[in-house]
Amino acid sequence: MMQTIEQAQLLRVIVGESDRHGGVPLYEAIVLRARELGLAGATVVRACMGYGASSHLHTTKVLRLSIDLPMVIEIVDRPEKIATILPFLDEYVHGGLVTIEDLRVLHYRGTKPAGA
Numbered sequence: 001m002m003q004t005i006e007q008a009q010l011l012r013v014i015v016g017e018s019d020r021h022g023g024v025p026l027y028e029a030i031v032l033r034a035r036e037l038g039l040a041g042a043t044v045v046r047a048c049m050g051y052g053a054s055s056h057l058h059t060t061k062v063l064r065l066s067i068d069l070p071m072v073i074e075i076v077d078r079p080e081k082i083a084t085i086l087p088f089l090d091e092y093v094h095g096g097l098v099t100i101e102d103l104r105v106l107h108y109r110g111t112k113p114a115g116a
Helices: 026-036 079-092
Strands: 002-016 042-046 070-077 097-109
Touching: 002 026, 002 079, 026 042, 026 070, 026 079, 070 079, 079 097
Parallel strands: none
Antiparallel strands: 002 070, 002 097, 042 070
16 A cells, blocks of 8 residues: 655534524535535534533533534645635634644555455
8 A cells, every 4th residue: 555645734613513504504514615615525523512612511411401512524635725615614604613733644545455
């Protein structure tokens, strides 16, 4: 297998599960917009607990059941591609958190070993 190393950025967007855009969940709208822009890929993770600037605790615990759990969207691509989605986020993310980190991406490409 051949390994290649590439400079990239991780865009992380944290919004509430109940945040909406155009009748759909905001996290879904962000992923669909990323796909339209040709970004390499996106992953959404539903957090089980968290709090933001308001210090209001969001949790899945039965006694404190929240209907607005944190949703974390992660997108990794080249910096110039990440930049293409920032205007969308500027316009539609209200009260969330957006971070960008520089990173190195390791790509493993090649054929699968026999029997895999």
